[in-house]
Amino acid sequence: MEMPKYVTDYIQSWRDGKITLNEERVQLIEWLEEDILTMEDAYFDIEMIEKFIQFANERYFPLQPFQTFISCFVFMRYTEDETLVFDEFLIYMARGAGKNGFISALADFFISEEHGIKNYNVSIVANSEKQAKTSFVEVYNKLNNKDEYKEAYKVRKETIENIKTMSVFQFHTSNAGTKDGLRDGCVIYDEIHQYEDSTIVDVFASGLGKVADSRQFYIGTDGYIRDGFIDKIKERAKNILERQVSVRDDSLFPFLCTVNDEEEMHDSENWEKANPMFHKPLSPYAKTLLRVVTKQYRKLENDPSGYEEFVTKRMNLPKVDLEKNVTTWEKILATNQEYDLDGLKGRECIGCVDYASIRDFVACGLLFLKQNKYILPKELTYSYVCKPFADKHYAYSRDKAEGNNKKDHRKFAPIREWEEKKLLKVLDKESMDPFIVVKWFVDMRDKEGWNIKKIIGDNFRMEILRPLFEKEGFEVEVIRNPDAASALLAPRIELAFDEERIIWGDNPLMRWYCNNVLVEIGGNGEKKYKKKERVKRKTDGFMMFLYGLWATRDLEDFDVGTTLKALNSINF
Structure with missing residues (x-):
């Protein structure tokens, strides 16, 4: 394969230490050298590559080495049928x-x-x-x-x-x-x-x-x-x-x-890893840009409010402000761990519910404590959404070909997709029917056989639900002051996320709920969990989980079913 000089020069510049690459671009070069540049049934269209580079240089600006490098692969073809690689x-x-x-x-x-x-x-x-x-x-x-x-x-x-x-x-x-x-x-x-x-x-x-x-x-x-x-x-x-x-x-x-x-952001020599314009020698454009970025970095010493934006945009590294978020996105993703659903059958669990508004979302779930891990199985969580709310804020009824779930060019939640995954159900009702919520827990206990120790929720709507739950034989606990509970639970939640002891399985709805939470810090340092956006970015599932966490103090970390079997096997 005839190799364009722009490819060989770029790779050699890295080997000679003339340019600095991040891990992903080092991987890219290794992959290219081992899998792509060794292909016997492909070639670079050198004539077209040169045409484009000359075109860009003359009509727009001199292309930088990383741009000419990428350009070569835009015009790489298979020999047999001339299709693009x-x-x-x-x-x-x-x-x-x-x-x-x-x-x-x-x-x-x-x-x-x-x-x-x-x-x-x-x-x-x-x-x-x-x-x-x-x-x-x-x-x-x-x-x-x-x-x-x-x-x-x-x-x-x-x-x-x-x-x-x-x-x-x-x-x-x-x-x-x-x-x-x-x-x-x-x-x-x-x-x-x-x-x-x-x-x-x-x-x-x-x-x-x-x-x-x-x-x-x-x-x-x-x-x-x-x-x-x-x-x-x-x-x-x-x-x-x-x-x-x-x-x-x-x-x-x-x-x-x-x-x-x-x-790495604290050493400007590393900035080239995020912005390849900063390779030496700097172009006039890059010199101006470097002065701007350097000024923004130095400003952070006296005004750290722009720290998250600088890391995310100038260093191209997604940054979560842990003073405003429950945890990092990586730790939220770490909730996607496997669990043995059948192995939870013999254990007690907490039925948790967030019923904050009767006109939008309700979240229900069964929370288990096992080996100091908090397990809220995907199969045992469920949300209900009122259709008028879903239509107004998430364009739920709009046909997929017209951009399902689009509103003002921005989609806040793929409600229909989550419904197809059986994570929630959209109810054709103006307001939530409390009997539907109670029935979900009754079915979990009576039809599915889960051992629900108690039901817990906050006091905002539990005056409606409590008599209905108690009529069905459930013990009910009401959290009188959710903000106080948040302040007490915040350290435990942060530690559990950090140690990856929170398990939801592959549940994008729960990840969405959690990522929508805004952490407010009071003057006394206590944390409260609020919403990042008042209407569209719902937090019901996270609050449901938080309430359940409050009640896990009443759960023993052992399998009741296994203990009963052991007792029954003893010949008294």
């Missing part, structure tokens, strides 16, 4: 690393005569119109201000068309419902940290394949939405770099830039 690209790096400028040059090249594919339309998608137009406006300004381009392009405020190739570049906001039927050759997804699921990607991807060499680019810096699209595609990238899948099974090219850990 990589048709998806994840470009994940810190704010200011030149993602949009690189994409602008690529988009313009793809619709050009130099690329040479007719009707190779390019769409760029983002949550906001302002971000979606970033690269579009850069291309627009470049083409609209020079007479030499006016005969080759039709430049309009919403579309740019190359006259000879009839290829169109346009931008879109992420209103997935109106985009079916597009005939794109390339789709660029910007600000992917804001995508809460793959809905918008699925819709735009459905228009690909109608012209040759279809490609998708995912670009962005990390953000604060967890368990969303960016986490899922980072997991794909990890599987590729760890060689759990082959390039023929997943043709994503993963270019990930981030500091390896938070401690």
Whole structure:
């Protein structure tokens, strides 16, 4: 395989210590050298690579080594059928690393005569119109201000068309419902940290394949939405770099830039790991950017309020402010541990419920204590949601093709998906029927055979539920002051998360509940659990778990069933 100099030079620069790479890019080079660059049935389209680099250098700006390196894999093909080796690209790096400028040059090249594919339309998608137009406006300004381009392009405020190739570049906001039927050759997804699921990607991807060499680019810096699209595609990238899948099974090219850990941010020599623009010698753009980032870093000494933003955006390392969050996202993910459901049958458990509002959510669950671990099995948790609330705030009834669960270009919860997974049920009721809640616990005890020691909840709605539970023979405990309970339980909850002793199984609904919790610290240092957003970001499941945790003091950490069997086996 003839190797482009841009690939060999980049790799050699790292080996010579001229550039600094993070762990993921070191993995990338190892993977490329062992699995990709050794392929006998693939080649680099050197002519097309040179065309693009010359095009970008002359029309936009001199490409940096990492950009020419990525460019080579955009034009890598299989020998047999001329198809692309990589048709998806994840470009994940810190704010200011030149993602949009690189994409602008690529988009313009793809619709050009130099690329040479007719009707190779390019769409760029983002949550906001302002971000979606970033690269579009850069291309627009470049083409609209020079007479030499006016005969080759039709430049309009919403579309740019190359006259000879009839290829169109346009931008879109992420209103997935109106985009079916597009005939794109390339789709660029910007600000992917804001995508809460793959809905918008699925819709735009459905228009690909109608012209040759279809490609998708995912670009962005990390953000604060967890368990969303960016986490899922980072997991794909990890599987590729760890060689759990082959390039023929997943043709994503993963270019990930981030500091390896938070401690590295305190040495500016490491910033290049998150922002490859900071390689030496610095370009004029990089010098200006470095001054800005350095100033922001120094400001943190006197004003630490921007610390979370700096780590997340400038170092591209998702950062959770533990003074505002229950725990880190990694510790929330660590609740996905296996458990022996049948092995819990002989144990006592606490029935816990949060019934804070009768018009939106109710969360129920059975909590076990085993070997000092708090187990709330996915199969034994359930939520109920009133349909009017689900329709108003999560667009529950909207048809999937129109962007199910989208509201104001932002999805707060995939209610329908969770319902299909039997994690919740949407009730066609204006307000919650307390008998439905009580029946769930009765069924868990009488039909499923679970040994429920007591039911616990806060006093806000328990005046409604308590007589109903007691009528069914349940012992009921009421938490009179949930804020006081939160303050007392906060240290135990933090320690249990830190030691990974909280087990929910693979339960995205519980992870969502937990990630929505805002920790408020009072003047006396006591913590209270509130909501990050008053209406849409519900915390019912977490509060249900917290109430159950309060009552685990009444649980013995042993299997009652096993003890009874042992007693019965003794011949008295």
